[in-house]
Each structure stands twice: as C-alpha cells, then as structure tokens.
Amino acid sequence: MGTPVQIFSAGERSLTRRNNDLAYTINDQLLSITDHQGTINANMPLRMLPIATDILYTWLADKKKLYRSTLLTIPTPKFYVLYNGNKKLKCNIQRLSDAFRFPNHNFSMELTVCILDINHNSGEKALQRSPALDGYAYLIECIRQKMSNGATRDEAIIQAVNHCIDKNILYEFLTTHYKEVCNMFDYTVTYEEEMAILAEEAIEQAMEKGMEKGMEKGMEKGMEKGMEKGMEKGMEKGMEKGILVTAMKIIQKGMNFSDVVAMLELSDKQAKELERQFA
Numbered sequence: 001m002g003t004p005v006q007i008f009s010a011g012e013r014s015l016t017r018r019n020n021d022l023a024y025t026i027n028d029q030l031l032s033i034t035d036h037q038g039t040i041n042a043n044m045p046l047r048m049l050p051i052a053t054d055i056l057y058t059w060l061a062d063k064k065k066l067y068r069s070t071l072l073t074i075p076t077p078k079f080y081v082l083y084n085g086n087k088k089l090k091c092n093i094q095r096l097s098d099a100f101r102f103p104n105h106n107f108s109m110e111l112t113v114c115i116l117d118i119n120h121n122s123g124e125k126a127l128q129r130s131p132a133l134d135g136y137a138y139l140i141e142c143i144r145q146k147m148s149n150g151a152t153r154d155e156a157i158i159q160a161v162n163h164c165i166d167k168n169i170l171y172e173f174l175t176t177h178y179k180e181v182c183n184m185f186d187y188t189v190t191y192e193e194e195m196a197i198l199a200e201e202a203i204e205q206a207m208e209k210g211m212e213k214g215m216e217k218g219m220e221k222g223m224e225k226g227m228e229k230g231m232e233k234g235m236e237k238g239m240e241k242g243i244l245v246t247a248m249k250i251i252q253k254g255m256n257f258s259d260v261v262a263m264l265e266l267s268d269k270q271a272k273e274l275e276r277q278f279a
Contacts (some may be wrong), residue, residue, distance in 0.1 A: 004028065007079055010056050021082075031055065031075035036082045040089070043259055045096035045111045048079050050252050052111070079113040082133075084140055089117050135170040157182050 022034040031189040033048055033055070041047075056074055057063070065072045083089060096111040097103065116126050118133060120141035127134040132154060142160035151159060165174050174181055247260050251274075255263075261271045 008059055023051065025060070025075050029076045031060070032080065034080040034082060034147065036084075038083075038085045040085060040087055042094065042098070043256065044081050044113045044115075045079070045094050046099060046256065048113060049096065052077055052079070056165065079111065080170055081113055081115045082118050083115050084118050084137065089115060091115070092117070093258070118198055132173075135164065138169055139164050242269060243278070244274055248277060 004027050006025045008025075021036045023032065024029050031052075033051055035048065037044070056077075060074060062072065081094075090137075092115045094113040094115065096109065097107055101106055117124050118127060118137050120127075120134075120137040123139075127137055128246075139160055141155045142163055146156035146159050147153060161178065163176055165171055177246065247266065247270075250259060252259050257275070260266075261274070266274065
C-alpha cells in the first residue's frame, strides 16, 4: 500500500480562485506547493503565499478547532519552482523577506521557495530521482536543439517526441498521449508570455486608435501643425487608455497590482487611475 497523496486544485471551494501548477499533501504530514516557470520571477514567494493560505483554510484546517485553546497542527509546507528557462539561475532560493521594505528589521513572517533547475544536464538531483521529470527535461532540450538547427516549432515538437519514443524515453506516456502532447507544446505559452502578449497587443491597438484620432483632428483643422498636434495628443490618449485596459485584464487574471504597474511602467497618475478602477 503506497503513501497517501491528496492533490489540490482551485475550484468552488477556493477562497482566492488562484491557480498553481501542483499542490498536494503526502500522508497528511507534508504540503508541497509547486509551480513551473520558464522565466525567472522574483515574486514567487508572494505569489505562493495566498495559494498556501487558501489551501490551508479551504481544504485542510478544521475551522471550528481554530478557536479552541489546543494547538491545531497542519502539514509542513514546502514551496518549489521547477525552472527550465534559458537564462542561468543566479540563486536557487527566494524569500518573502527579500521584498520587505525594511529588510534588516526583526520581521515576523517568512516564506522560502526552493528553485530547482530542471534543464537537461543541469545536475539537479530531482532529475536523478525522477525518470519522468528527467524525461521531460530531455524532451524540452530536444525541441530546443531541433529549433536551433532550423526546424519550425511544429516540426521540432514532432521530431523530438518521435526521437524520445525511439529512445524509450517517456515511451508509455508519449505513445498513449501522442497527439495531446504535440498539441500541448504547440499551443502552450507561459503566464509571463501571455501577459507580455496582452501588453504588446494593447499598445499596438492603442497606437492605431491614437493615430486615427490624431489624423481626424488634424484634418479638421486642415493645417500641418494641427495634424501633428492632433496625432500626438490622440496617440497619447489612445495608448494610455489601451495600457490601462490591458493592466485591468492582467490583474483580473491574478497578477499582483504592483507587478502590473512595474511591468507596464505605469506612471503615478496611471497607477492611481488603475487603483480607482478596482476600488
């Protein structure tokens, strides 16, 4: 009989509606919260904090016992990021206290995230202990190599999957879910890529609308100077509106307010307007 494992996912019982890649308890003693990242993000401790409290309060804690005088024990939490991006990791530990504005103060709270480099041949012990994870790392490396050799994304995915099957790497999984795996790799983008795409699209749309408004205003005045000013003012207003709309979409997807402000480089005025929209 194996060790009891309970897997958690966001749903109707979730308080925050925040999603993570994987969260589970082992024998009701250890709570592991894991996220997969293709880019380096310094805010993972802050992003994992509400997920942990959500799971503890929603799934694990007996709320009636919280008000008793006796200690209510909980599974020991461990936080991990599985990283397989192209940039070299500068550190393998992130702490919530890194974000504290008084770093040397005697703070009362901490959350530590362990970052595991799961790139192929990284030397990470987790790859040695898990054939499935090692196989995944090898598959990703194959896709990257074939793309660097000139293959398109679609071609690289199919060639890499077939190569792994021939090498008996993830054989059972890949042969059983061949089509799904190819489609998953083809259409999957990371959370950060999705946010960047949204921002890029909004800026493009804002510039297009701004130019249209500017030209209309300039043509009404019938003067070159008026057209230039109209285009400039229209573009400025259009871009500002588009960026704020994008910022609202990104926050609604679960990104932290301050992270959105930093990523889109919003001015103080824009940040206050965005905050007002969510008030």
